[in-house]
Amino acid sequence: MRVMDSVSGRYTCLNMNYLLLIMIHIGVGLHAVGGVWPMPQISASSPEQYPLNPEAFYFEYGRQSEAQPGCSVLDAAFKRYFSLIFPDYFPGANVRLQFSVNRPFTLEVSVDHDGCDGYPSQESSERYNLSVCAGQASLKAETVWGALRGLETFSQLVYQDDFGSFFVNKTDIEDFPRFQFRGILLDTSRHYLPVQAILKTLDAMAYSKFNVFHWHIVDDPSFPYQSQTFPDLSAKGAFHPMTHIYTQTDVQRVISYARLRGIRVLPEFDSPGHTQSWGKGQSDLLTPCYKGGTPSGAFGPVNPTLPSTYQFIARLFKEVSSVFPDSYIHLGGDEVNFFCWKSNPDVRAFMQKMGFGTDFTKLEAFYMESIVNITSTLNKTAIVWQDVFDYHERFQRRLQSVVEVWRGGCYLCEVRKATKAGLRVILAAPWYLDQPGPTHNWTPYYTVWPLAFKDS
Amino acid sequence: MRVMDSVSGRYTCLNMNYLLLIMIHIGVGLHAVGGVWPMPQISASSPEQYPLNPEAFYFEYGRQSEAQPGCSVLDAAFKRYFSLIFPDYFPGANVRLQFSVNRPFTLEVSVDHDGCDGYPSQESSERYNLSVCAGQASLKAETVWGALRGLETFSQLVYQDDFGSFFVNKTDIEDFPRFQFRGILLDTSRHYLPVQAILKTLDAMAYSKFNVFHWHIVDDPSFPYQSQTFPDLSAKGAFHPMTHIYTQTDVQRVISYARLRGIRVLPEFDSPGHTQSWGKGQSDLLTPCYKGGTPSGAFGPVNPTLPSTYQFIARLFKEVSSVFPDSYIHLGGDEVNFFCWKSNPDVRAFMQKMGFGTDFTKLEAFYMESIVNITSTLNKTAIVWQDVFDYHERFQRRLQSVVEVWRGGCYLCEVRKATKAGLRVILAAPWYLDQPGPTHNWTPYYTVWPLAFKDS
Numbered sequence: 001m002r003v004m005d006s007v008s009g010r011y012t013c014l015n016m017n018y019l020l021l022i023m024i025h026i027g028v029g030l031h032a033v034g035g036v037w038p039m040p041q042i043s044a045s046s047p048e049q050y051p052l053n054p055e056a057f058y059f060e061y062g063r064q065s066e067a068q069p070g071c072s073v074l075d076a077a078f079k080r081y082f083s084l085i086f087p088d089y090f091p092g093a094n095v096r097l098q099f100s101v102n103r104p105f106t107l108e109v110s111v112d113h114d115g116c117d118g119y120p121s122q123e124s125s126e127r128y129n130l131s132v133c134a135g136q137a138s139l140k141a142e143t144v145w146g147a148l149r150g151l152e153t154f155s156q157l158v159y160q161d162d163f164g165s166f167f168v169n170k171t172d173i174e175d176f177p178r179f180q181f182r183g184i185l186l187d188t189s190r191h192y193l194p195v196q197a198i199l200k201t202l203d204a205m206a207y208s209k210f211n212v213f214h215w216h217i218v219d220d221p222s223f224p225y226q227s228q229t230f231p232d233l234s235a236k237g238a239f240h241p242m243t244h245i246y247t248q249t250d251v252q253r254v255i256s257y258a259r260l261r262g263i264r265v266l267p268e269f270d271s272p273g274h275t276q277s278w279g280k281g282q283s284d285l286l287t288p289c290y291k292g293g294t295p296s297g298a299f300g301p302v303n304p305t306l307p308s309t310y311q312f313i314a315r316l317f318k319e320v321s322s323v324f325p326d327s328y329i330h331l332g333g334d335e336v337n338f339f340c341w342k343s344n345p346d347v348r349a350f351m352q353k354m355g356f357g358t359d360f361t362k363l364e365a366f367y368m369e370s371i372v373n374i375t376s377t378l379n380k381t382a383i384v385w386q387d388v389f390d391y392h393e394r395f396q397r398r399l400q401s402v403v404e405v406w407r408g409g410c411y412l413c414e415v416r417k418a419t420k421a422g423l424r425v426i427l428a429a430p431w432y433l434d435q436p437g438p439t440h441n442w443t444p445y446y447t448v449w450p451l452a453f454k455d456s
Numbered sequence: 457m458r459v460m461d462s463v464s465g466r467y468t469c470l471n472m473n474y475l476l477l478i479m480i481h482i483g484v485g486l487h488a489v490g491g492v493w494p495m496p497q498i499s500a501s502s503p504e505q506y507p508l509n510p511e512a513f514y515f516e517y518g519r520q521s522e523a524q525p526g527c528s529v530l531d532a533a534f535k536r537y538f539s540l541i542f543p544d545y546f547p548g549a550n551v552r553l554q555f556s557v558n559r560p561f562t563l564e565v566s567v568d569h570d571g572c573d574g575y576p577s578q579e580s581s582e583r584y585n586l587s588v589c590a591g592q593a594s595l596k597a598e599t600v601w602g603a604l605r606g607l608e609t610f611s612q613l614v615y616q617d618d619f620g621s622f623f624v625n626k627t628d629i630e631d632f633p634r635f636q637f638r639g640i641l642l643d644t645s646r647h648y649l650p651v652q653a654i655l656k657t658l659d660a661m662a663y664s665k666f667n668v669f670h671w672h673i674v675d676d677p678s679f680p681y682q683s684q685t686f687p688d689l690s691a692k693g694a695f696h697p698m699t700h701i702y703t704q705t706d707v708q709r710v711i712s713y714a715r716l717r718g719i720r721v722l723p724e725f726d727s728p729g730h731t732q733s734w735g736k737g738q739s740d741l742l743t744p745c746y747k748g749g750t751p752s753g754a755f756g757p758v759n760p761t762l763p764s765t766y767q768f769i770a771r772l773f774k775e776v777s778s779v780f781p782d783s784y785i786h787l788g789g790d791e792v793n794f795f796c797w798k799s800n801p802d803v804r805a806f807m808q809k810m811g812f813g814t815d816f817t818k819l820e821a822f823y824m825e826s827i828v829n830i831t832s833t834l835n836k837t838a839i840v841w842q843d844v845f846d847y848h849e850r851f852q853r854r855l856q857s858v859v860e861v862w863r864g865g866c867y868l869c870e871v872r873k874a875t876k877a878g879l880r881v882i883l884a885a886p887w888y889l890d891q892p893g894p895t896h897n898w899t900p901y902y903t904v905w906p907l908a909f910k911d912s
Contacts, residue, residue, distance in 0.1 A: 058697070070684030076705040082698035091696040228526030240547040241514065242538035249532040249716060260705060 036156045038209060040175040050134050052105050052158060052166040054086040062110030062138075071116035073144045074109060076260050077151055084155045086166065105168075107137045107154060111147050119325045120145045120211060120262045122381075127176035130154060132168055145262040149175065149209050179450075181426055183212035183266070189219030189277065192244040199257050206261040213258055214330065216268045217246070220276040225251070225269075229319045230312075232281030251323060266383070267324045269316070270332025272302035272367050284308060287347060289340040300340020304367035305350035314374050321378040329375050334385035334406065336364050365392035372401060383426065389418055405429050412453040419453075492612045494665060496631040506590050508561050508614060508622040510542040518566030518594070527572035529600045530565060532716050533607055540611045542622065561624075563593045563610060567603050575781045576601045576667060576718045578837075583632040586610060588624055601718040605631065605665055635906075637882055639668035639722070645675030645733065648700040655713050662717040669714055670786065672724045673702070676732040681707070681725075685775045686768075688737035707779060722839070723780045725772070726788025728758035728823050740764060743803060745796040756796020760823035761806035770830050777834040785831050790841035790862065792820050821848035828857060839882065845874055861885050868909040875909075 036043070059078040061068050069075065083089070128141040128150035137154060141147040153175065158168050184205055186193060202213060217225045223237030226245045235241045246254075255265050271278075279286035279299050284306065286299035303309055320329065338360040341347045347363070356362040365388075372382045383402040403418045404426040405411050411429035418425045430448045492499070515534040517524050525531065539545070584597040584606035593610060597603040609631065614624050640661055642649060658669060673681045679693030682701045691697045702710075711721050727734075735742035735755050740762065742755035759765055776785065794816040797803045803819070812818040821844075828838045839858040859874045860882040861867050867885035874881045886904045 069687030070704070072704050075682060075703045079698050079701060079703050079706075089699070091699060226531060231525030235514075242535050243545070244547060245535060247531045247535050248526070248528050250535075 035159065036153055036173075040153065040173045041178075042174040044172045046170040048170040049167045050105065050132070050170070051103070052085075052168055053102060054082075054089045054166070055091075056102060056104040057082070057086070058104060058106045060106050060108045062108045062140075065110035066114045067109075067111045067116050067144055067147075071114070071144065073116050073260055073262075074111075074147060077148055081151045081155050085158050103135060105135055105137070107139060109139045109147050109151075110141070111144055112142045114144075116144055119259055120264050121327060122180060122264075124262075125176075126209075126211065126262070128153075128173075130171070130173040130175070132157065132171040134170075137168070145211075148206070148262040149177075152206060152209060177209065177211075181212055182210045183214045183426070184210055185214040185216050185268075185428070187216040187219065188224055188246070189216065189222050192222065192224055192239055195246070195250045195253060198254055202254070202258050202261055202263055205263055211262055212264045212266050213254075214266045214268060215254075216270070216330075218269060218277060219274045223277040223281065227316065227319060229315050230282060233278060234281070236281035237277040237279075248323065255325065264326045264328075265324055266326055266328055266330055267320055268330035268332055268383075269320060270330070270334065270385075271313070271371070272304060272364065273334065273336040274332060275302055278302070282312060285312060287340050287344055290343040290345065296343075298340070300344075301336050302367070303347070304341075304363055304370075305347055310370055310374070313371050317371070317374055317378060317380075321375070321380055327379065327381055328383055328402070329380040330383040330404070331368070331371055331375065332385060333364075333368050333388035335387060338364075361391040364388075368392070386414055386418070389421075389423065390414075402426060412450075415450070416453040491615065492609055492629075496609065496629045497634075498630040500628045502626040504626040505623045506561065506588070506626070507559070508541075508624055509558060510538075510545045510622070511547075512558060512560040513538070513542070514560060514562045516562050516564045518564045518596075521566035522570045523565075523567045523572050523600055523603075527570070527600065529572050529716055529718075530567075530603060533604055537607045537611050541614050559591060561591055561593075563595060565595045565603050565607075566597070567600050568598045570600075572600055575715055576720050577783060578636060578720075580667075580718075581632075582665075582667065582718070584609075584629075586627070586629040586631070588613065588627040590626075593624070601667075604662070604718040605633075608662060608665060633665065633667075637668055638666045639670045639882070640666055641670040641672050641724075641884070643672040643675065644680055644702070645672065645678045648678065648680055648695055651702070651706045651709060654710055658710070658714050658717055658719055661719055667718055668720045668722050669710075670722045670724060671710075672726070672786075674725060674733060675730045679733040679737065683772065683775060685771050686738060689734060690737070692737035693733040693735075704779065711781065720782045720784075721780055722782055722784055722786055723776055724786035724788055724839075725776060726786070726790065726841075727769070727827070728760060728820065729790065729792040730788060731758050734758070738768060741768060743796050743800055746799040746801065752799075754796070756800075757792050758823070759803070760797075760819055760826075761803055766826055766830070769827050773827070773830055773834060773836075777831070777836055783835065783837055784839055784858070785836040786839040786860070787824070787827055787831065788841060789820075789824050789844035791843060794820075817847040820844075824848070842870055842874070845877075845879065846870075858882060868906075871906070872909040 059082070061071075061074070067074055124145045125142040126146045126149050128139060128146040130140075130150045130153055131138045132154075139147060139150040139154065141150055150173075153173060154168075157171055158166055160166055184201065186198065186201060188198075198213075205211075205213065218237075222239045222244065223233045224239070224245045226234040226247050228248060234245045238245045258265050275286065276299070285302055287301055287303040288295045289298040289300050290296060302313075317329070341360055341363065351357070351360070351363060354363075354366065356366070368384065368388050372384075375382050381402065383404055386403055386405045386407060389403045402424045405414045405418070406428045407414065408429055411427065414429075415425050415427060427450050431445055433445075515538070517527075517530070523530055580601045581598040582602045582605050584595060584602040586596075586606045586609055587594045588610075595603060595606040595610065597606055606629075609629060610624075613627055614622055616622055640657065642654065642657060644654075654669075661667075661669065674689075674693075678695045678700065679689045680695070680701050682690045682703050684704060690701045694701045714721050731742065732755070741758060743757055743759040744751045745754040745756050746752060758769075773785070797816055797819065807813070807816075807819060810819075810822065812822070824840065824844050828840075831838050837858065839860055842859055842861045842863060845859045858880045861870045861874070862884045863870065864885055867883065870885075871881050871883060883906050887901055889901075
């Protein structure tokens with residue numbers, strides 16, 4: 001997918017390495033509401049149609065609503081959705097419209113809890129009721145985040161006839177998400193994405209009611225996150241230390257843009273593998289690989305044997321925890337290659353000392369447990385890739401964490417195993433959007449049954 | 457001036473009703489540094505040129521610098537100025553450059569005070585020293601705001617030869633602004649400007665080292681500021697209640713964008729005149745005009761006779777004071793037409809009661825003093841248009857305020873009068889950028905001598 005920014009004349013390519021994490025509302029409904037996507041849980045519409053005039057269309061806060069004018073999230077959403085409902089409308093320029101409908105139409109929005117200045121969270125209700133009648137619509141939600149979903153739905157109900165007039169049909173909708181976590185992953189390490197491309201993605205997510213931007217911000221190829229504590233990580237590990245980084249200001253912009261759209265920003269700092277770029281700005285972090293008894297000059301995963309490693313991780317994650325307001329953090333843990341660890345005599349000595357024998361999965365478990373402990377001290381809930389669950393039996397009990405399933409094959413077998421072990425699961429496996437290239441067949445993405453496993 | 461936003465395909469017109477408030481650095485220098493605008497106070501350059509390679513160019517914080525990596529203002533500025541110094545550079549795509557210069561060049565930046573998370577203020581030093589030698593440059597400033605000015609200067613020193621290679625010459629610059637307040641006024645009431653147009657203006661201001669965005673945000677034609685306390689002001693007073701407003705989020709975006717560029721945002725809420733749009737959303741605020749003994753249906757300036765007026769202003773300005781961090785606020789006070797006040801029997805009775813006789817300037821002074829008292833309670837310094845100074849002798853002493861001179865004619869006579877009265881002055885008169893239309897002759901804008909008045 002190619003986004004051309006005509007103003008500056010520069011091209012930016014959206015990374016193909018992104019991932020659709022969980023789909024919402026899949027299924028077949030009997031009462032399809034024209035054009036609303038994803039399909040609401042319960043809806044009833046009628047052919048009775050009401051004209052809408054942008055000159056006489058109003059958002060209003062309900063009298064009983066806890067949120068009232070001044071609510072940052074909804075005030076901004078009203079402005080945004082007005083333009084989405086009436087595209088290309090410009091006051092004064094649409095003289096023809098003035099001669100059409102003059103009856104006012106009011107969309108009254110009420111929420112049970114204020115929370116206008118907060119962030120959406122794993123616990124946020126996104127439930128809403130929307131009722132459209134002659135001259136008015138009523139949108140009720142428990143939270144402002146639910147109200148945002150209802151505004152999106154309302155905007156999708158409005159359509160134009162051949163003469164450009166706007167209409168909405170009599171409609172009743174009761175809606176809530178099937179899944180509480182509906183994410184899109186962007187990988188900004190293999191391919192740096194300009195902030196504007198991320199913001200556009202957030203817009204697109206809001207249109208489909210996604211609520212988690214899983215920011216796979218760093219990886220082997222580059223480290224674009226500009227850390228306040230360790231500025232060398234991006235200065236030496238980014239594709240370019242100035243043009244291809246995310247400053248703290250950039251990150252804040254993404255978080256605040258996402259918040260206004262009811263989207264959580266979940267940062268992932270994947271380790272101990274996938275960290276080649278980390279090593280450039282932080283010496284002694286990665287494991288030196290050996291060849292024939294001497295260091296080969298290459299480096300492997302994070303070195304789990306040194307106290308300095310954990311001091312570094314603790315400081316980095318302390319910063320990350322305060323920069324990203326979400327109470328979840330993704331710790332990665334996938335695809336750790338043991339080859340380099342095996343080659344290193346210090347690592348082997350450490351294995352011996354710890355009684356791990358030759359089972360390097362125990363060493364990885366030791367590392368992951370240590371960093372999960374660090375993040376729980378910071379009041380964050382950890383998410384890990386399925387590898388961490390697969391390799392470490394004892395981990396399953398100790399770790400009150402969330403497992404993300406990404407490997408192909410029988411991914412539902414994995415979901416069953418992890419849920420059976422009492423863990424929560426995020427399913428990503430069937431929705432790699434870059435698969436199966438180069439000719440995408442989209443059908444499989446829409447025929448996934450995430451809950452079609454036997455839980456006994 | 458027309459800005460076309462090609463991405464969305466919409467046109468936006470930059471308002472012509474803007475104003476260049478104070479020019480900096482006017483004068484003729486002996487040692488002109490090629491291309492730096494405005495001209496630095498003291499500069500020396502040599503034909504000795506050093507090549508710059510974007511692949512080997514680095515910003516660094518000096519060891520002695522109080523600001524260090526993690527400084528929001530400078531981290532963001534480094535990223536921004538890298539792209540300004542090396543336009544169209546894209547890592548990896550400029551293979552040819554790789555064969556040219558490989559010697560690294562470091563621009564070391566040091567500031568005496570941290571202040572990275574604060575706002576620029578009337579008191580901020582913008583002084584900087586910039587020294588460019590072989591392989592390195594040193595930029596020293598008292599504040600991060602001064603460092604921003606130095607970065608701007610450095611970016612203007614860099615040039616490309618016919619083959620696209622970058623160079624900078626040996627240079628020494630000592631610079632500080634001639635005037636502490638260098639503003640651009642945008643009128644977003646007569647013509648609504650999309651937030652993006654304001655942000656582009658802030659970029660342009662930074663390039664010319666302007667440091668105050670005087671936001672003439674409301675006026676007779678429209679009230680686009682979405683007040684949290686009085687949402688009806690924009691809901692009923694804006695050109696359009698949804699598309700042509702500035703939400704609190706919009707305002708915060710402007711303030712934060714300006715801050716990163718060392719620009720203060722000075723809000724103007726002009727009253728008691730220029731308030732027709734205020735009346736739409738706030739009944740009983742404006743004075744009902746009379747004709748032949750009965751209300752004509754028209755309204756005049758704010759009604760200075762009612763206690764409710766001052767309660768309203770106090771609540772509005774309390775909000776405005778907390779939304780805009782700058783310690784100055786512009787209260788307007790220009791061009792008050794007494795015709796309507798004169799027609800209103802209640803106003804006449806009030807005049808009598810207060811002993812103002814038939815001198816309506818006393819009534820206006822009464823109003824202005826009241827609202828200046830309100831804003832000083834809020835710890836804000838008031839700025840008023842020269843009319844307030846002109847009409848009210850007694851005002852001159854009572855009001856510890858700043859006078860902005862806007863009327864043509866002998867504007868320096870006015871500056872002399874006001875400074876003689878011990879007031880500080882902002883000069884705007886000679887820099888109305890929409891004058892003299894339609895064929896602009898720019899010469900007069902550059903030949904103003906703001907201090908060419910006799911102060912005795």
